[in-house]
Amino acid sequence: MSSYQELVPDKALQNIVDCYWISDTDSEQSLRILPDGCTDLIFNFGSTVSAVEEQAGLPEKSISAVGIMTKYQKVCVTPNTRLVGVRFKTGAMSPLTSVPLHKLKDTNIGAGNICPGLTDATWERMVGLKSQKQLSSALDQVIFRMKSKSDDSVDPIAIALTQYIRDRKGNITVKDLTNNFGISKRQLERRFRSTIGVNMKSYARIVRFLYTKSLIELKPQENLLNIAFDNGYYDHAHLTKDFKKMAGFLPSEI
Template sequence: MEQINMPTLVHLGFQRFLPCVGLQPYIQCYWHIVRAAGPESLSTEFMHPEGGSGIIFNFGAPIHLDGMQHSAHCLVTGPTRQSTKLELSGKVDALGVRFWPGSGRAFLNAPLSEMLGQNLTPADLSLVLLGDELTERLAALPTAQAKIALLETRLLHYLAARESLLEASELRMRHALNWITRQRGQGELRHLLGELDIGQRQLERLFLQDVGMTPKNYSILQRTAYAKELLRHDIDKSLTDIGYHAGFYDQAHFIREFKKVIGITPGIYRNKALHNPKR
């Protein structure tokens, strides 16, 4: 298991790990955060949307997502189209699984459109895969690596049992997601429809089922992600130029769509990134 050192969230002991080869098509990474309780232990972070879904195993104090407290030891986090406010206080000890966009449904029972913007328990989804027994076993293990090893064994076994159920639609979905990502959300979807030889409604049904949002919404997330990258690194470019390069019609459109997804304007985001580039 390879650990990836990340400069972000170092104050929370944040670590990120690559999945094993068999799970790499489905899982972007595992992450682990741990911190002892202290007198001033409140932390507020913002998780920006990229189209994926995930699982959080929480072995510490309850977490707050967008102001709502969650005491469950296991949460399934659906895809989002806006940034999520994460508040942590007291003892922090959490292990997360981050699925690639379009890949979480291989392990989750419901269409991802039903999980959009939702944080659900395994019981809400009737997920035997993520029962209390697994959470208790994970909590008893001393290291993130040991927890991930147990979790991967369970995920690989589950995947093997339903491999015959995976359809050609999964290959189409991966092609579509890779195409939109390569185009940074700026490609005309009619070209993608031609490559896949399917209609617009069929593509939208696939996206709602496997990603939880339409191809257009996913494209907006990709354009916004590219704009964030430009705002952090191309400090000499004006906001107008960055909006243009990221595929927005004009500055007003750029500001409106960026704020809708990230929660703040591009100008404020750039100022924050310049003053705290590691966060």
């Protein structure tokens, strides 16, 4: 048995925080985590969460900064595990860390090592909190403290690029992006990768995957080849390959 809840952050933080979330598990489970284009700050109030294959897990009694994912991750959770997370909007975590976000791609790092304002005492203050209201308020305080320790500025070009890619549902080329923003590909890639965590092509693939997955879920009877063509995939094989990497399953298995 497990539960998952999302909480709304303070209004003053909603421009950078997508949501707070709480995941409780009372039995051993294997979970599949899919890319969502976001970065997270995760508090582990239970046992170690082990990752399958090469990805890093979440140590017990820890706060981890989790980078943007370009492929699915399988994790094993033990009974009585509680994870509490902050899901940042794309790129919003960048000014709150001391390292460029591409250093976190497909992995995680102890947040105290790279996030000014986070210490062992931060975890200790939160471990005994039970109610949603208490946790939400405590997380608000954590993020406000992190913001006070940072310069609070994010690259506007990188953020504008993510919006441009999302508006086109990921169906866009890097050449289109450089033409529309009037900046060299090399400079755009450097700024985008540092702020978002991946290059522009990889981010577009994530956005296209998420949109296509939601479309298949919404229209399960729709021909997959038509969906593939409509969303910029060359053919059914291209769609299948992307889903296998991103989700670990076939589009027909949704």
